[in-house]
Amino acid sequence: MMELKELEIGLERDIFLRSLIRELSGVLEDVVGVKEASGFVSVVGQSIGDWINVEYRKALRVSNLSREQVAQVCVDLKRRIQGKFSIIEENEDVIVFGNTACPFGDKVIGRESMCMMTSNVFGHIAAQNLGYARVELQETIAKGNSGCRIVLYLQPLPEPSGGREYFRADLNNK
Amino acid sequence: MKRLLQAINVLPEAFIVVQGSGCIVAANSAARELFGTHLKEGHSLAEVISDPVKKLLRCLQLWSSSRQFLPASLQIPRDGSVSTIRCDGAVMEPATAGCPSLLLLRCVPRSESASTQLFIQLNEKIEHLWRQIAEQKARDSDRLMSLATAAAVFAHEVSNPLNAIAMSIQLLEAEVRERNDLSSQHVRDSIVEANKEIERLTSLLRDFRSFARPQFIEFQPTDLAATLQEVLTPEVLLFRAAGVRVEFDIGSLPLLMLDRDKIKQAILNLCKNAVEAMPEGGCLTLRGYLCKTTNAVVLEVSDTGIGIPEGIDVFEIFRTTKPTGTGLGLPLVSQIISAHHGTITYVTEPAKGTTFKILLPMRSISGL
Incomplete structure (x- = not known):
């Protein structure tokens, strides 16, 4: 009999964790629906966004990230977790990102709630540093698109249409 | 804002409007019923919950950061013990210069939250299905048992006369063969047909016996x-x-x-x-x-x-x-x-x- 450790089984920590997240969001989507599941994933995304924001600020030795830094941090954090994000457009009103590889790999397909991680992490980092963000996930691999197109609006509109709005929490807590 | 407060007042779910700092701005009657009489405008939410202030601040920070309803839980003292409620909060009005933000909280006792109800319903459905399957299996088993008994009796009662018929046909066949005249051809044809029917009945009996007999398996x-x-x-x-x-x-x-x-x-x-x-x-x-x-x-x-x-x-x-x-x-x-x-x-x-x-x-x- 072959040694167990020699068997070709696609199980290693990274795949295991990705599968775990996929299954957890799957159960949530099935039981409480995509909308409610997105809410739960968003809470996790907010905490992760908060943590990443603090880490980058510490590493860059700044108290606040500039718009350019926010854009680059978003691309860099995704690069570190095997995403392939790039900046398509950047100006004072908007940052547009493109992506060709999801950090969750193929585990994201059909699990739209998992995209709330990106929405919340990007939105949270942008809002914490620039005061406001609205994130629109225009195209996503999860929905079956070949890549993602994420638009980060930086100026509030009187009546914003679509996307999710994020605010600087400490400003709101005053 | 005034219209919103009027609207939440008639809703059956508990709604509270608080500032980003946790100061209560308004609450509907369902919220007062849920949190108790201590829920008063102008007071802090911290006064009506049992959670540490640090946790409440974390929740307020979470709810303050987005317009989407984000779930969290809070604990409230009730009848000498503590109850957990689920609180989904979102920014209603972001902060502006000189004006604090306003948050809208939707609260439900955790045991009655929609997701718990769904889980309970799901479990009930699964249990019901299992019960149905088990009952069906028991019914099938009883039915098969009665059928098997009937089949065994039937096979036994039919096999003896069938053997006698088969033997009589064999004797008749031998006699006809001995006579060997043309006039007996139609009798021979009838014997062939009768033999076919006997074979069919024997095969049917064999199936009956196999079915009636408990399956002793020799692995x-x-x-x-x-x-x-x-x-x-x-x-x-x-x-x-x-x-x-x-x-x-x-x-x-x-x-x-x-x-x-x-x-x-x-x-x-x-x-x-x-x-x-x-x-x-x-x-x-x-x-x-x-x-x-x-x-x-x-x-x-x-x-x-x-x-x-x-x-x-x-x-x-x-x-x-x-x-x-x-x-x-x-x-x-x-x-x-x-x-x-x-x-x-x-x-x-x-x-x-x-x-x-x-x-x-x-x-x-x-x-x-």
Whole structure:
């Protein structure tokens, strides 16, 4: 009999964790629906966004990230977790990102709630540093698109249409 | 804002409007009922909950950061103990210069939250289904038991007179043969017909006996591929004569603990059924493989015949689509497979054919 450790089984920590997240969001989507599941994933995304924001600020030795830094941090954090994000457009009103590889790999397909991680992490980092963000996930691999197109609006509109709005929490807590 | 407060007042769910700092701005009557009389405008939410202030601040920060409702939980003192409530909060109005932000909180006792209710409903449904399946199984088992007893009595009562009839026919046949005149030809034809009917009745009795008898299984290490060959070799010529081509696709299989004779009987029944389902000829395929996902050996018996009409359960006793069928063959197959701790299912399509799929779990092999 072959040694167990020699068997070709696609199980290693990274795949295991990705599968775990996929299954957890799957159960949530099935039981409480995509909308409610997105809410739960968003809470996790907010905490992760908060943590990443603090880490980058510490590493860059700044108290606040500039718009350019926010854009680059978003691309860099995704690069570190095997995403392939790039900046398509950047100006004072908007940052547009493109992506060709999801950090969750193929585990994201059909699990739209998992995209709330990106929405919340990007939105949270942008809002914490620039005061406001609205994130629109225009195209996503999860929905079956070949890549993602994420638009980060930086100026509030009187009546914003679509996307999710994020605010600087400490400003709101005053 | 005023209109919103009017609106939440008539809602049955508990809603609270708080500032980003936690200062209560407004609450509807459902919220007052949930939190108690301490929930007062101008006071802090921290006064009505049991959670540490640090946790409340974290929640306020979470809710302050987005317009989407984000879930969190808070604990409130109630009747000397503590109850957990689910609070979904979102920014209603972001902060502006000199104006604090306003948050809208939607609160429900956790035990009555929608997701918990869904889980409870789901569990109830699963339990109900299990109960239904168990009851159906018990009913089937009782019914089969009565049928088996009736079948045994019937077989016993019929077999003796049938033997006597067969012997009388044999004597008659010998006498006619001795006479050997042309006038006795119609008698001889009648004897041939009578013999055919006796054969049919004997076969029916054999099926009845097999069905009525409890399945005593004698497990022994068995090469399934070789067993299939043993079943098919004597039949292939007959099948070919009926215009049926036989295809054999059996992968490498481990030795299985099976009752060889019983399995042969089951497979032969399935193959004969398949051939009968192809009156115009066709293809009979036997496919065997190891399924690692279910840890079972799978055997598929497929035909390209007329298919099984919708709404017929072929495993139900005395259910047959064939004019000369007894309705015992497939129930017997099912009985044999069950005795091996296996399962048998089928898929069928009119005018395309039927595939019977037998699963013989490996665990029954090691456990025996």
